[in-house]
Amino acid sequence: MLFHHHPSIGVIGLGYVGLPLAVELSFFFDVVGFDISSSRIQELKEGTDRTREVSPERLRKCNARFTQDSKDLSLQSLYIVTVPTPITPALEPDLSLLKLACQTLGPILRSGNIIIFESTVYPGVSQDLCGQWLEEKSGLKCGKDFFLGYSPERINPGDHQHNLSSVTKVIAGQNTEVTDIMKRLYGSINGNNIFVAKSIKVAEAAKVLENTQRDINIACMNEMSQICQAAGISVYDVLDAAETKWNFLPFRPGLVGGHCIGVDPYYLSFFAKQHKVSSNVILAGRQINEEMTHMMVKTVKHLPKGSRVAVLGLTFKEGVPDLRNSKAIQVVQELQSLYSLQVFDPYALPSEVEDILGIPLESCFQPPYDAILLLVPHSLYTEMLSSEVKSLLTENGYVFDIKGVWRPFAWEKIQYWTL
Numbered sequence: 001m002l003f004h005h006h007p008s009i010g011v012i013g014l015g016y017v018g019l020p021l022a023v024e025l026s027f028f029f030d031v032v033g034f035d036i037s038s039s040r041i042q043e044l045k046e047g048t049d050r051t052r053e054v055s056p057e058r059l060r061k062c063n064a065r066f067t068q069d070s071k072d073l074s075l076q077s078l079y080i081v082t083v084p085t086p087i088t089p090a091l092e093p094d095l096s097l098l099k100l101a102c103q104t105l106g107p108i109l110r111s112g113n114i115i116i117f118e119s120t121v122y123p124g125v126s127q128d129l130c131g132q133w134l135e136e137k138s139g140l141k142c143g144k145d146f147f148l149g150y151s152p153e154r155i156n157p158g159d160h161q162h163n164l165s166s167v168t169k170v171i172a173g174q175n176t177e178v179t180d181i182m183k184r185l186y187g188s189i190n191g192n193n194i195f196v197a198k199s200i201k202v203a204e205a206a207k208v209l210e211n212t213q214r215d216i217n218i219a220c221m222n223e224m225s226q227i228c229q230a231a232g233i234s235v236y237d238v239l240d241a242a243e244t245k246w247n248f249l250p251f252r253p254g255l256v257g258g259h260c261i262g263v264d265p266y267y268l269s270f271f272a273k274q275h276k277v278s279s280n281v282i283l284a285g286r287q288i289n290e291e292m293t294h295m296m297v298k299t300v301k302h303l304p305k306g307s308r309v310a311v312l313g314l315t316f317k318e319g320v321p322d323l324r325n326s327k328a329i330q331v332v333q334e335l336q337s338l339y340s341l342q343v344f345d346p347y348a349l350p351s352e353v354e355d356i357l358g359i360p361l362e363s364c365f366q367p368p369y370d371a372i373l374l375l376v377p378h379s380l381y382t383e384m385l386s387s388e389v390k391s392l393l394t395e396n397g398y399v400f401d402i403k404g405v406w407r408p409f410a411w412e413k414i415q416y417w418t419l
Contacts, residue, residue, distance in 0.1 A: 007114070007181065008032075010076035012101045014040060014066065016322070017118060017153040018082035020053050024164050024189040026064035033066045034073055036100075041068045050349065052321060053157065074108040078181070081105075081130075082118045082153065084259060086325075091266050093122065095129065102130050106137020109146055114178055116149040120208060120264050122271035123201040126150045127174070142174075149173040149182050150200040152207030157258075158319030170195050172203040211264040212282055214251075218261070219285035221253040222292050225419040235419045236404040253419050254403055255296065255327035255375065256289040258316035262325055293327045296375075297334045299417065300400055303371055307339050310369045310392060313376020314345040314353060314361075321347040328375040329356060342366065346380045367391065371398035377405045390414060 007029065011022040014035040022033035035041055043050060044066045047059050065072070073079070083097040098119050105115065115134065117126045131142035140146050151171045156162050169186040171194060173179030183194050197203040225235035235253055242248050256262050265282045272279035303309070316326040323329060332343060342362045343353065353361040369392055374381060386409040389399065397414055399406065404418040 007078035007185065008076045009185075010034060010073040010079045011064075012073075012079060012081045012105065013083040013097075013119075014044065015082070015084065016051050016053055016157050017155050018080075019044070019049060019051065020155060020164055021080065021082060021118075021153075022064045022066075023054050023058060023062040025185070026062045028188045029185075030076075031064040032072055032076055033064045034070065034104075035066070035068060038068050041066050050321060051157070052347070053155070070104050070108060073105070077112065078114045078116065078185070079105055080116045080118060085119045085121055085263075085267070086259060087263050087266050092270050093267050095121070095125065098125070098130065099133055102133035103137050106134050109134065109138040109140055111140065111145045113146045114149060114181065115146065116151055116182065118151055118153045120152065120211070120260070120267065121204055122208060122267040123205045124271075126200050126204060147174045147178045148200065149178050150203045151182060151186060152203060152210075154210075157322060158317065165190050166193075168193050168195050170197055170203050170206055172197040172200045174200065208264045208268045211261045212268055212285075215256060215261045215265050215289060216281060216285035217249060217251040218253065218256055219288040221251050222256075223288050225253040226295070229419070234404065234407070236407060252403070253292075255292055255331070257325045257327040257330075258322065259324045262286075262289070262327075293330050293334075296331050296400075296402060300331075300335060300371070300373060301338065303339065303398060305338050307370035308368075309335070309339045309341050309371045309373055310365065311341055311343045312345075312372065312374045312381050313378055314343055314348050315376055315378075318376050318378050319347065321349060323348060323352055323356065331373075331375060332357060342369075345376070346378055365392055368394040369397065370394055371400065374399070374401045374403070374405070377403045381405070386410065 009025055009029050009031045011018050011031060011033045014022060014033050022031050025031050047056050049059055081101045083101045085098055086094045088094045117130060126148055131148060135142050149172065151169060154167045169190055171179065171182040171186060173182050179196060187194050197206060228235040228238055243250055265286050269279040269282050311332055314323060314326060314328045316322055316324060332341060335341060343359060344362050348361060350361040372392060382405045389406065393414060395413060399414055399416045401418045407418060
């Protein structure tokens with residue numbers, strides 16, 4: 001086996017996961033970053049990262065070479081695949097990008113190469129499917145000519161505290177030699193904060209469990225918020241009291257979107273169904289969280305038709321520009337035909353917003369508004385003063401604040417709603 005103690009690396013996919021990884025590894029190894037998007041490669045070469053995960057300064061200093069040509073990967077000895085794994089309209093795993101990555105790598109694989117997957121999958125995908133796709137395109141044998149590893153990504157978009165250098169990296173190799181190389185590889189960028197899982201399947205399952213557990217806990221809070229609504233009380237007042245207990249888990253209600261928490265549970269439920277195992281709790285959590293979008297729309301629909309509404313926040317969570325699977329976007333789409341909406345978001349890309357919604361992303365308020373709909377609590381909005389918010393509204397205007405960030409304000413002559 002031609003394992004390298006100091007491998008040259010190809011990172012496949014340069015999004016929220018792949019780019020930070022390629023950048024950090026480039027300070028220790030020879031790194032080529034590959035992406036199928038020519039516009040993405042161009043902006044990275046110009047020192048810009050639209051995801052805001054890597055600062056312009058860090059991007060300029062890194063030693064990674066960025067390319068759209070798979071031939072530029074052919075001399076690397078180790079590959080890390082970080083492509084998205086979304087779901088289909090039927091709520092089943094969509095592995096098409098993962099398969100495409102394997103088909104891209106297959107023709108350039110050489111004996112002794114290692115391929116590490118970071119994409120979220122259900123147990124068995126890396127070896128049973130990816131290994132087969134690589135074999136078909138390379139003519140090589142998995143486990144004999146080339147070798148696999150798995151290390152689930154744990155990047156939390158917009159969170160610069162829990163990043164590659166600070167979080168524990170879970171790894172698993174197809175054999176002990178691969179695992180040892182993965183230890184050195186990932187340990188170089190996080191101070192050797194490594195956990196070796198028992199197998200690749202264990203590491204795959206751990207990743208989907210992490211996000212599924214979070215989804216279920218948020219679903220509990222969302223269901224509780226509906227119970228509190230029926231009781232005429234705020235779930236946030238209830239949480240303030242409950243969180244004084246030492247072992248209470250501090251989950252909060254809200255819209256659950258994005259490409260991880262709102263997606264990964266379906267990978268587990270798909271695997272469970274294939275093996276005739278129940279996933280009732282997982283699917284119940286997903287149903288509850290999906291219903292929150294409709295609950296939000298139903299709440300706002302009490303406004304008179306034609307009302308002018310300022311919508312604050314469109315991305316899937318605060319502090320990021322990512323609009324993928326954003327529940328805020330879905331809320332806006334369901335309200336567009338009823339109201340005159342102006343949409344605001346300091347992180348979203350104007351071109352993406354206009355492509356999705358067909359209306360411009362506004363940068364300046366044009367009061368007065370009949371209502372303000374705060375969907376995503378970016379810091380720009382949470383730091384607003386009471387007087388600033390009220391100055392945007394007509395007398396007896398409405399405020400819909402799903403996260404309850406403006407609860408401390410006095411709302412005389414304003415009709416305020418939160419969970």
